[in-house]
Amino acid sequence: MSRKMLIKPFASIEAAALAPHSWRRRQVLRAGASTLVLALAGPKLAHASSVLGVRVWPARDYTRVTIESDQPLQNANQLLQGPDRLVVDLSGIDLDQALRDLVSKIAPNDPQIQSVRIGQYQPHVVRMVFDLKGSVKPQVFTLGPIGSYKYRLVFDLYPAVAPDPLMDLLAQTERKQEALDRANPNPAVPPPATLSGPATAQKPGTPDSTDEFFQKYAQGDAPAETAPKPSVKPQRAPTPPPVIAKKDDDDQYTFSAPKQAGTTRLLTVAIDPGHGGEDPGAIGGQGTYEKHIALDIAKKLRAKIDAQPNMRAMMTRDADFFVPLNVRVQKAQRVSADLFVSIHADAFTSPDARGSSVFALSEHGASSAAARWMAAKENASDQVGGINVKSQDASVNRALFDMSTTAQIRDSMRYGSFVLNEIGGINKLHKGSVEQAGFAVLKAPDIPSILVETAFISNPDEEARLNDDAYRDKMANAIMKGIKRYFAANPPLAKSRMT
Numbered sequence: 001m002s003r004k005m006l007i008k009p010f011a012s013i014e015a016a017a018l019a020p021h022s023w024r025r026r027q028v029l030r031a032g033a034s035t036l037v038l039a040l041a042g043p044k045l046a047h048a049s050s051v052l053g054v055r056v057w058p059a060r061d062y063t064r065v066t067i068e069s070d071q072p073l074q075n076a077n078q079l080l081q082g083p084d085r086l087v088v089d090l091s092g093i094d095l096d097q098a099l100r101d102l103v104s105k106i107a108p109n110d111p112q113i114q115s116v117r118i119g120q121y122q123p124h125v126v127r128m129v130f131d132l133k134g135s136v137k138p139q140v141f142t143l144g145p146i147g148s149y150k151y152r153l154v155f156d157l158y159p160a161v162a163p164d165p166l167m168d169l170l171a172q173t174e175r176k177q178e179a180l181d182r183a184n185p186n187p188a189v190p191p192p193a194t195l196s197g198p199a200t201a202q203k204p205g206t207p208d209s210t211d212e213f214f215q216k217y218a219q220g221d222a223p224a225e226t227a228p229k230p231s232v233k234p235q236r237a238p239t240p241p242p243v244i245a246k247k248d249d250d251d252q253y254t255f256s257a258p259k260q261a262g263t264t265r266l267l268t269v270a271i272d273p274g275h276g277g278e279d280p281g282a283i284g285g286q287g288t289y290e291k292h293i294a295l296d297i298a299k300k301l302r303a304k305i306d307a308q309p310n311m312r313a314m315m316t317r318d319a320d321f322f323v324p325l326n327v328r329v330q331k332a333q334r335v336s337a338d339l340f341v342s343i344h345a346d347a348f349t350s351p352d353a354r355g356s357s358v359f360a361l362s363e364h365g366a367s368s369a370a371a372r373w374m375a376a377k378e379n380a381s382d383q384v385g386g387i388n389v390k391s392q393d394a395s396v397n398r399a400l401f402d403m404s405t406t407a408q409i410r411d412s413m414r415y416g417s418f419v420l421n422e423i424g425g426i427n428k429l430h431k432g433s434v435e436q437a438g439f440a441v442l443k444a445p446d447i448p449s450i451l452v453e454t455a456f457i458s459n460p461d462e463e464a465r466l467n468d469d470a471y472r473d474k475m476a477n478a479i480m481k482g483i484k485r486y487f488a489a490n491p492p493l494a495k496s497r498m499t
């Protein structure tokens with residue numbers, strides 16, 4: 001095969017016309033039986049960067065545009081007003097079909113971008129103009145090769161006014177809170193000593209002491225399990241709050257903690273679907289993406305939580321976009337979540353690995369080599385998903401990650417045990433106990449936090465299960481039951497109203 005034949009199908013017309021004879025060095029990579037990819041290198045050929053992919057991840061939080069290339073792309077950008085637009089000049093590159101495709105990749109409902117215009121501005125300089133729907137705060141940064149990605153140039157377009165998870169949640173659950181207030185007009189009836197013993201845990205009209213919830217107290221583990229934790233939540237009321245427990249038709253317990261004297265608050269669960277956007281997570285042999293599985297189970301869990309009269313869910317992401325690990329933690333803290341659950345379906349080096357796992361944070365090293373390996377893999381999400389390490393937020397929030405407490409870990413282990421127990425009813429367990437390792441996403445110092453590996457996507461049988469809607473529903477159900485059991489055994493403390 002002659003050189004000409006090799007080059008012809010892949011080089012853009014412009015590039016071929018501009019410098020056909022200056023291509024001194026070519027690398028031909030075999031990327032498949034019939035596919036050849038040309039990569040051009042050499043100092044005189046700097047303009048010949050190839051675009052390998054253009055991706056757009058629209059979301060309310062921010063819209064990301066990624067341009068992936070075989071060499072780092074030089075860029076200059078300028079934010080202009082009247083109308084709002086971001087002008088970007090990419091140098092060392094010629095307009096090709098991959099870049100042109102960006103135009104059609106902007107969805108009409110993109111929260112930030114109205115449209116994009118693209119053209120060959122000068123020789124080897126491509127100009128892109130993002131017409132914006134409003135004022136944005138762009139972050140433009142580059143990422144080096146990692147995983148299957150080559151060089152990425154990233155445009156994160158944040159709305160000037162960021163959506164606030166707390167305000168969103170309050171708006172969504174205002175009526176529910178009112179209904180709960182009406183249902184519990186005066187929950188402060190039991191004396192404050194409620195949590196110190198079994199007898200006082202009852203209030204008029206509550207189920208008798210044969211109920212599991214009250215048996216817990218009678219078994220004498222109540223003081224340790226339910227005592228207030230000033231070291232964890234020092235800003236909250238020092239007096240143990242009264243707790244109301246009711247048994248419904250479904251043989252499930254409902255319980256609620258007072259918000260302030262005389263009112264009852266909704267219990268908030270932060271649900272964190274792992275990965276997203278540029279970070280696909282693990283990919284199964286049949287092409288199943290962990291990020292999609294995680295999001296679906298999370299949505300199912302959200303629906304179950306929101307169906308409870310006394311609970312509400314906040315999702316760290318509810319679409320296919322990347323959320324940095326510390327932002328996931330911040331969102332949970334912003335809504336003062338009572339619990340945090342991160343949902344995953346990871347791969348292992350061996351396709352034989354199977355079974356579900358539940359992880360909590362560890363204070364002194366991982367509980368096993370596999371747990372350490374898994375935490376390292378999950379923590380790499382920020383590199384694959386791509387964070388701007390130079391941004392102020394990143395450095396400010398790194399400090400947060402060193403504030404984990406023993407109390408949080410102790411509560412997370414209890415919470416994890418309840419969830420693991422329920423998951424054991426629907427899938428084989430990878431290990432019979434909650435494992436521990438340094439997962440960055442579990443580091444909210446004041447929120448019991450667990451990470452559930454719902455199954456191994458790398459195991460063909462388990463990948464098939466993960467693709468089964470009924471299994472995903474069972475998984476969401478098991479997590480839900482574990483959460484309810486944890487709340488019943490460890491009633492959350494009173495929190496001040498969040499508004």
Ligand SMILES: [Zn+2]
Nearest residue numbers: 274281344346
């Ligand atoms: Zn994962």
